[in-house]
Amino acid sequence: MSRINIEIPNEDHQKLKILAAVSSTSIKDLVLSAIKEKIYVQLDQKPNELTLKAFAEVDSCIGLTTHQSITDLFEDLGLSNAEKY
Structure with a gap:
């Protein structure tokens, strides 16, 4: 398993914490879910x-x-x- 550290504005960090809490998930799982969703959306697009x-x-x-x-x-x-x- 790898670790990732990013710097984000305090306001965005607070929003991320709130979103994770409202979703009853961890920030880690929220970020991983967003990454997977982004990848799948791009993979579903067909080249012209x-x-x-x-x-x-x-x-x-x-x-x-x-x-x-x-x-x-x-x-x-x-x-x-x-x-x-």
Whole structure:
């Protein structure tokens, strides 16, 4: 089992404690439930036709490019703020 520590505003912490109490559950179980719900919602979404085509192209290595650095990638994408990264 792993442990997770997060910093949240006091107001949000109080709301989380109230929600757990009203739900007759622990904060841990409340958070785990929210994570599972979020994952299942995302897994239930079906990719559209354009996304499926993109997946097939990647699987076939069609149109892939490589870059030596993040700066090269940003330049290829036409982004001028590459030096920030």
